[in-house]
Amino acid sequence: DAGVIQSPRHEVTEMGQEVTLRCKPISGHNSLFWYRQTMMRGLELLIYFNNNVPIDDSGMPEDRFSAKMPNASFSTLKIQPSEPRDSAVYFCASSPHETQYFGPGTRLLVL
């Protein structure tokens, strides 16, 4: 079992650029979550999907953030335009029920 796969693992970009983070959940898991983690704010839920449908996006900071899940095996989180305050580690997690399985994260630095 490969676990949750995220790409890229590291991203450095300049303010104003578009950033796309990718996630492949564990096969058979029907829920997918996007989190952001910083030292100041801890682990924050941005959005989650159930059976590919967005259920709760109340954690998405603003319109610059968008997420899609076109099928059961792929999801993207897009930031456009990116800002320095978006710098953080972004995690994707998938779940069959209550337990969540996290990917290794994408460390994003916006200069």
Place this chain on the structure above:
Amino acid sequence: TQLLEQSPQFLSIQEGENLTVYCNSSSVFSSLQWYRQEPGEGPVLLVTVVTGGEVKKLKRLTFQFGDARKDSSLHITAAQPGDTGLYLCAGPSTGTASKLTFGTGTRLQVTL
């Protein structure tokens, strides 16, 4: 809003010492989970406690769920450098089993 407060926020101890981490809420949870996150990795589930008063042991780690299901503790005996990491408690959000409310976290460092 369900909140999970963890204490202490930071803990630095020497190898061989014992420690306890607390997870408290004013809300009742049907269950609580404990995750450990090592540097550069995502959180990994350690244990789930379901019944009020339940105690679970995982080698040197002892987890307890409060009788009222509002709090939990994690006790580590004879800490080792490999225990270093961020410890997070989490509980299912009201109305949905798959969405979790995560605690504020306890960052533990164990030195030789």
